[in-house]
Amino acid sequence: MMRTDILKQATTMRWKMAHTCGTVLFVVIVPMMAQNATVPAWQTTSAPAPQKLATKVVMLPPVVNVETLPSGGQTGGLAGSAFGSGSVASTGGLAGQRRGSKSDPAGSFDEVLVSAAKAHLNEQGYTLLSLDDVQDPSVSDLLRQLEPLTNRLAHGAINDQAREVLNHLSTLPENYLVFVQFMEVKEGPGGSWNPNTGAITSAMFSTLVRAALISTRTGTVIWKDENLERKLFHTNDPKFGKFLDQIYSTLASQGGNQ
Amino acid sequence: MKPLFVKTSFCMIVLLLLSATCLANRAKLPPDPRFASIGQIVVLPVVDNRTGKKDKISLDSLRKAAINNLKHKNYSVTGSDNTDVSGDIAEEDLNDANPTWVKHLGPPDSRWVLVIGLEDVHSKITFGSTGNAEVVGFLFDKQDGTVLWKGTGVGQAGQGGLLGMTLKGFMSEAALDNAMANLLSGIPKRVK
Numbered sequence A: 001m002m003r004t005d006i007l008k009q010a011t012t013m014r015w016k017m018a019h020t021c022g023t024v025l026f027v028v029i030v031p032m033m034a035q036n037a038t039v040p041a042w043q044t045t046s047a048p049a050p051q052k053l054a055t056k057v058v059m060l061p062p063v064v065n066v067e068t069l070p071s072g073g074q075t076g077g078l079a080g081s082a083f084g085s086g087s088v089a090s091t092g093g094l095a096g097q098r099r100g101s102k103s104d105p106a107g108s109f110d111e112v113l114v115s116a117a118k119a120h121l122n123e124q125g126y127t128l129l130s131l132d133d134v135q136d137p138s139v140s141d142l143l144r145q146l147e148p149l150t151n152r153l154a155h156g157a158i159n160d161q162a163r164e165v166l167n168h169l170s171t172l173p174e175n176y177l178v179f180v181q182f183m184e185v186k187e188g189p190g191g192s193w194n195p196n197t198g199a200i201t202s203a204m205f206s207t208l209v210r211a212a213l214i215s216t217r218t219g220t221v222i223w224k225d226e227n228l229e230r231k232l233f234h235t236n237d238p239k240f241g242k243f244l245d246q247i248y249s250t251l252a253s254q255g256g257n258q
Numbered sequence B: 001m002k003p004l005f006v007k008t009s010f011c012m013i014v015l016l017l018l019s020a021t022c023l024a025n026r027a028k029l030p031p032d033p034r035f036a037s038i039g040q041i042v043v044l045p046v047v048d049n050r051t052g053k054k055d056k057i058s059l060d061s062l063r064k065a066a067i068n069n070l071k072h073k074n075y076s077v078t079g080s081d082n083t084d085v086s087g088d089i090a091e092e093d094l095n096d097a098n099p100t101w102v103k104h105l106g107p108p109d110s111r112w113v114l115v116i117g118l119e120d121v122h123s124k125i126t127f128g129s130t131g132n133a134e135v136v137g138f139l140f141d142k143q144d145g146t147v148l149w150k151g152t153g154v155g156q157a158g159q160g161g162l163l164g165m166t167l168k169g170f171m172s173e174a175a176l177d178n179a180m181a182n183l184l185s186g187i188p189k190r191v192k
Helices: A002-038 A104-123 A137-154 A160-170 A238-248 B002-027 B059-072 B091-095 B099-103 B161-166 B168-184
Strands: A056-059 A063-068 A085-087 A127-130 A176-187 A205-215 A221-229 B040-043 B076-079 B112-126 B128-141 B146-160
Touching: A056 A104, A063 A104, A063 A137, A104 A127, A104 A176, A104 A238, A137 A160, A137 A176, A137 A205, A137 A221, A137 B091, A205 A238, A221 A238, B040 B059, B059 B076, B059 B112, B059 B168, B091 B112, B099 B146, B112 B146, B112 B168, B128 B161, B128 B168, B146 B161, B146 B168, B161 B168
Parallel strands: A056 A127, A056 A176, A063 A176, B040 B076, B040 B112
Antiparallel strands: A085 B146, A176 A205, A205 A221, B112 B128, B128 B146
16 A cells, blocks of 8 residues: 555656656747747848839939049149149130940940949849830830939939929839949049149049939838949959949948838 | 351241240230129128038138138129028038029129139048148129039149158148138139
């Protein structure tokens, strides 16, 4: 009798201990496993979840302006000021063209801009389309009307003409985001040194890239950024890639706020 | 021998006189009628088109410099803060100005309106210090909504050595002065 009772008690104790341990393991380990296995992307990163951003982005062809600033007439020296100064003549003229024409490198820059934008937008989960990929001809026609306004739109400035087009687009059943890029390369006079006076000048170069994302639903600029470097890049320069990355890095934090 | 020398000298003197006369006549070309007909130019506030980090620059001083420059060229010039267009003037408004926009620019009673845009100005330390500046200018005729003149002026300034390094603070303004002078050199001097 005594032996049987002792055996029963021991068995009951084992069961209780096993049950308690099992409960503890379940309470502690299962949530930990669940946390590791099922943490959604939006909880771990500020970037928008790709599944939620299946918005179609239409990329307008980038505009690249290569402008040559007036050069020549360097007059380094002490004339007219307390220190050396150099100056160059103006290109002022009667209604002359300020913008330079597209030169050979511009075509290559187009490709770099498009591929960089594609990489970053795809990373953010956007569905990227070119103008030719847009099936609806009415949408395509309207978007083509925005092409001449790329410079303005990339600056985030929507004028009456652009607003009219965007208003038309907002009435259509499908909503798009319009992605625009503008690049301006300026090449001015180089640096100089006058050994007689000690006057020096630095070369005038600059590369500016602007990009913006515009919602056709609201007709507003939902993201824009720009970057300026006072230097010239080659298209295959890794630094140019980093220069563009600086612009698109803000897309992750701001681009999803549509 | 002597007559030959006299003849040669005479010919050279005649040639010199002829070339001098040609140069003098060239300088007295009639002025461009579009500039000659200008009554009063209204200079609007300078549009700051700079990108990125902006050095502190007095835009009002820049406008005053432009006004003084044009006054020295015998134009009647005045400044006005009334841009009369909705919102600020954007860089693109100036580059792609359409007649409707131009006609609403500046005070209603004005006809010739000058807008100056500051594109870039900066200074840096090198083996000394340097400054670079770029400005653009647009002279509009509101009567027909056209751009009468537009130009770009760049200016560079700099001084090498330790002395130059101490002068860095002045380089932006020096470059800007040069840029403004170069820009407005595109507007011809008016005959009194």
